[in-house]
Amino acid sequence: MYGSGFCRVYNEFGWNVYPEVFGERLLRWLDRNGIPVRTALDLGCGTGVLCRVLSAAGISASGVDLSEAMVAVARENAPGLRFDVGDMVTWRPERPVDLVTCTGDALNHLFGLGDVARVFENAAGYLTPGGVFVFDLLSEGEIPDDEPFVLRYSDTVSARFRTSREDGAVRLHIDVFEQDVLKFEEDILEKVHDIGAVTALLEKAGLTLMQCGHRLLPDEGADAATWFVAARKGTETGK
Numbered sequence: 405m406y407g408s409g410f411c412r413v414y415n416e417f418g419w420n421v422y423p424e425v426f427g428e429r430l431l432r433w434l435d436r437n438g439i440p441v442r443t444a445l446d447l448g449c450g451t452g453v454l455c456r457v458l459s460a461a462g463i464s465a466s467g468v469d470l471s472e473a474m475v476a477v478a479r480e481n482a483p484g485l486r487f488d489v490g491d492m493v494t495w496r497p498e499r500p501v502d503l504v505t506c507t508g509d510a511l512n513h514l515f516g517l518g519d520v521a522r523v524f525e526n527a528a529g530y531l532t533p534g535g536v537f538v539f540d541l542l543s544e545g546e547i548p549d550d551e552p553f554v555l556r557y558s559d560t561v562s563a564r565f566r567t568s569r570e571d572g573a574v575r576l577h578i579d580v581f582e583q584d585v586l587k588f589e590e591d592i593l594e595k596v597h598d599i600g601a602v603t604a605l606l607e608k609a610g611l612t613l614m615q616c617g618h619r620l621l622p623d624e625g626a627d628a629a630t631w632f633v634a635a636r637k638g639t640e641t642g643k
């Protein structure tokens with residue numbers, strides 16, 4: 405998953421808008437909740453955009469991603485920030501961080517709830533006391549039907565998307581064309597997790613649920629089907 409060719413398309417053709425918008429909202433969310441953040445780690449950081457937004461706000465941000473190709477793009481997008489190749493299930497930063505993020509369905513790339521639990525336990529171990537874990541999660545309502553659709557990114561580049569379901573997971577198959585010639589294919593497999601089961605795992609890991617809903621900020625953005633979840637290390641839930 406996330407080979408080099410696809411990562412370039414991901415980076416150049418609009419997929420970076422999501423972490424950019426999410427990052428700006430997250431900064432306002434932190435501000436409104438009175439949560440001071442000096443250091444942050446983005447799990448499944450992809451092209452490094454969220455780290456770049458956090459860093460521009462004065463936060464020392466770093467990222468980790470399983471895909472070497474994604475990390476290579478992140479290093480280009482945000483030179484000077486640290487990006488590592490690693491598995492969020494086990495990877496640990498050298499020092500504790502005040503904020504952990506995981507966006508763009510990255511947690512849905514883990515198939516077993518056992519792995520999701522290990523991510524939470526791991527993060528609870530390296531979050532500072534009172535630190536927060538903010539993530540999104542794909543919900544059933546977001547999955548497009550099985551009709552293929554084509555997005556034209558430029559005069560020469562287009563992509564055809566097809567979704568199918570298998571064993572409780574969603575497979576997104578993407579064919580990328582240049583001048584109508586198939587350049588490469590990508591398969592992304594995502595598991596739709598039960599939101600109640602996921603929030604229960606947070607509590608088990610020692611992370612207190614602060615909010616779980618279809619918006620991060622109640623007055624910003626349209627209601628998406630995506631879940632936005634925030635949890636805090638310790639028992640305080642903030643303002």
Ligand SMILES: C[S@@+](CC[C@H](N)C(=O)[O-])C[C@H]1O[C@@H](n2cnc3c(N)ncnc32)[C@H](O)[C@@H]1O
Binds near residue numbers: 422471492
């Ligand atoms: C859809 S992308 C989202 C990237 C970025 N967070 C964003 O919002 O644009 C999902 C990312 O999760 C990464 N990923 C999947 N499983 C992972 C794991 N076990 N550990 C670290 N990264 C993982 C993928 O390589 C991919 O870059």
